[in-house]
Amino acid sequence: MSNSTLQELNEEINEISDEIRKSLLSAIQHFNCWLNETNVSLKTFDIKNIIIEPYKNEDWIMKVNNNNRGEKIVSFNPYILKSCDYNFFEIVILxxxxxxxxxGVPNKDDATKVKDYFGSDFMSLIDIEADFYVALYLKEKKEFDIKTYWSTYFDGSKVFIDKWVRNKKFERFIGSVLTINKLFLSEDNSFDLYLPSISPVITENHMKVLVIKEKHISFEEINISYEDFKDIKNLYKKPSHLTFEGYYSVLKNFCIQALNVQDLSFTKN
Structure with a gap:
């Protein structure tokens, strides 16, 4: 039986293929080992306690529950895999x-509690940090460069598009763009997490950002014209209207301005 026929059968019974399941579990295991090796986390999650669920048309990707022995069981819902390729799906799962x-924020309820207790900006920062470490892993262990990363991201960028631009989600996206590009542009894997506010852009032609660094936090200003802002907003809102080269060009031009880097350094990889 051909691979395509097997895939069709798997989709009919609403299951991912064994090949994808094995690849995903292997990726999780390697990522966990890297987190241990780099002392980001000393925890190890047993692969046998990870379940890849059948496709479920429900608004969740990961859930964690305890079994009758008190062990944590994590379930992943692969529904977005019907709308993106495997490489983007793997980034989301990591x-x-x-x-x-x-x-320690595994469930949607946990994210809601973070927002209730500390505000939505803090949850954005948690997401940006997760993006940073996944990108760092891909850079160090899979030899991703900046263009490879955004090519992979572009392939799945339409998955989480909202019907309108929600300010906090848009700010979180900009924060990840700045954070990840700074990471790839730095030779020392610079730990700079950018948490922006877009409020001053329209009236003052700049963006305020909190930059969380390894040893301190700084309050900084990024000079961004309203035209640059519109370009990145349109990219966020309608990525499918762009080719990858167009998408990457907008990201590049935005970050050359925002991070004050030269075009040569942005494309040196």
């Missing part, structure tokens, strides 16, 4: 796994 094993 992001979710980081929430679990490092940050």
């Amino acid at each position: 992001h979710e796994f980081f929430h679990l094993v490092v940050q």
Whole structure:
């Protein structure tokens, strides 16, 4: 039986293929080992306690519950795999796994509690940190460069598009763009998490950002014209209207301005 026929059968019974299941569990295991090796986390999650559920048309990707022995069981819902390729799906799963094993925010209810107790900006920062460490892992262990990362991201960028631009989600996206590009542009894997506020852009032609660094936090200003802002907003809202080269060009131009880097350094990889 051909691979395509097997895939069709798997989709009919609403299951991912064994090949994808094995690849995903292997990726999670390697990511967990890397987190241990780099002392980001000393926790190890047993692969046998990870379940890849059948496709469920429900608004969740990861859930964690305890079994009757008190062990944590993590379930992943692969529904987004019907709308993106495997490489993007893997990035999303590693992001979710980081929430679990490092940050202690595995369920949607936990994220809601973070927002209720500390505000939505803090949850954005948690997401940006997860994005940073997944990108760092891909850079160090899979030899991703900046263009490879955004090519993979572009392939799945339409998955989480909202019907309108929600300010906090848009700010979180900009924060991840700045954080990840700074990471790839730095030779020392710079730990700079950017948490922006877009409020001053329209009236003052700049963006305020909190930059969480390894040893301190700084309050900084990024000079961004309203035209640059509109370009990144349109990219966020309608990525499918762009080719990858167009998408990457907008990201590049935005970050050359925002991070004050030269075009040569942005493309040196």
